[in-house]
Amino acid sequence: MPSLLLATEKTGKSAGGIMKLRVFLMIFAVTFLAAVAVSADTMRVGVVLSIGGLGDESFNDAAYQGIMQLRKEGDYVVEVVEPGSISGIEPALRYFCQRDMDMVCAVGIFANDAVRRIAAEFPESRIVLIDSVVTMPNVLSILFDEEQGSFYAGAFAALSSKSDIVGFLGGMDSPVIASFERGFTNGVKFVKPQATVLSHYIGSTPEAFDMPEKAFNLGMDMAKQGADLIYHASGRSGLGLIQASRRGNYLVIGVDSDQSRTAPGKVPASMVKRIDNALVKAAEIMRKDAFAGGIWTMSLQDHGIELVHSRFNRDLLNADALARLKEIEEFLMYKTAR
Numbered sequence: 001m002p003s004l005l006l007a008t009e010k011t012g013k014s015a016g017g018i019m020k021l022r023v024f025l026m027i028f029a030v031t032f033l034a035a036v037a038v039s040a041d042t043m044r045v046g047v048v049l050s051i052g053g054l055g056d057e058s059f060n061d062a063a064y065q066g067i068m069q070l071r072k073e074g075d076y077v078v079e080v081v082e083p084g085s086i087s088g089i090e091p092a093l094r095y096f097c098q099r100d101m102d103m104v105c106a107v108g109i110f111a112n113d114a115v116r117r118i119a120a121e122f123p124e125s126r127i128v129l130i131d132s133v134v135t136m137p138n139v140l141s142i143l144f145d146e147e148q149g150s151f152y153a154g155a156f157a158a159l160s161s162k163s164d165i166v167g168f169l170g171g172m173d174s175p176v177i178a179s180f181e182r183g184f185t186n187g188v189k190f191v192k193p194q195a196t197v198l199s200h201y202i203g204s205t206p207e208a209f210d211m212p213e214k215a216f217n218l219g220m221d222m223a224k225q226g227a228d229l230i231y232h233a234s235g236r237s238g239l240g241l242i243q244a245s246r247r248g249n250y251l252v253i254g255v256d257s258d259q260s261r262t263a264p265g266k267v268p269a270s271m272v273k274r275i276d277n278a279l280v281k282a283a284e285i286m287r288k289d290a291f292a293g294g295i296w297t298m299s300l301q302d303h304g305i306e307l308v309h310s311r312f313n314r315d316l317l318n319a320d321a322l323a324r325l326k327e328i329e330e331f332l333m334y335k336t337a338r
Contacts, residue, residue, distance in 0.1 A: 046103070054082060171208045268312070277304060
């Protein structure tokens with residue numbers, strides 16, 4: 001069985017402050033941690049991150065922000081597993097379900113099969129799956145309208161581009177990432193029908209989300225073709241794209257979390273999936289004992305999607321362009337409401 005990195009964190013407001021405990025485990029069989037003292041009203045949450053782990057400046061780091069936000073919502077014990085590979089997701093979920101956690105959360109599309117098997121094995125466990133769908137009575141699937149958010153990013157790119165050539169870089173060639181590309185292209189064309197969108201995918205396997213060197217090269221290739229702004233949906237691979245922007249003289253629209261700090265001045269905006277909000281809302285439902293399986297889709301309207309502007313690039317858009325972008329945001333929110 002693959003090794004798992006487990007971080008146990010006690011969060012809450014107390015005179016003694018916040019107690020943190022990081023425990024590193026090699027799990028080869030059913031292994032139990034020494035009990036963490038909790039009060040009767042403390043909620044126990046187990047979170048299994050996606051492959052790539054913390055430090056990706058993207059999806060997993062966004063998820064971890066939600067874990068940190070739970071401190072403000074009450075007393076929680078939060079345990080986090082970085083599975084390392086797809087094969088590590090199922091044993092991590094089983095580990096949490098065997099311990100009767102109040103909420104077990106899996107993050108990302110690569111958890112689908114594991115969640116389906118674990119939900120059948122532990123029908124009494126309340127499982128939250130973020131950014132993918134499993135339709136079972138004890139699974140709440142939370143999705144994000146990435147096509148809507150990418151449309152907004154495309155409008156931003158069209159308003160920002162000087163060459164009228166922009167790029168899209170996807171990680172794994174899949175229906176989910178294709179929706180990013182489709183939304184982005186439609187947003188660009190909505191603002192500038194004459195603009196050119198260059199599109200590339202890193203690969204056809206999950207490893208495509210963790211190949212920054214290939215993203216670096218693809219970014220340089222698009223820059224040579226005239227792209228002055230590239231939007232990516234490529235996980236940790238995007239760090240290579242951002243690194244190449246320094247040499248290729250183009251800008252990057254980040255994804256999942258605010259990536260502007262990765263390269264100040266080179267990432268003017270990020271299309272953020274508010275995975276943190278999704279985690280907090282799911283925890284609040286569990287605390288109210290109002291859990292029900294089903295599907296949520298979060299969008300601009302309910303703060304599930306957001307285009308975060310970097311403070312390092314405030315002069316990129318003039319007042320007219322910012323007003324146009326605001327109009328587009330309102331249009332998208334109205335369209336969602338209908």
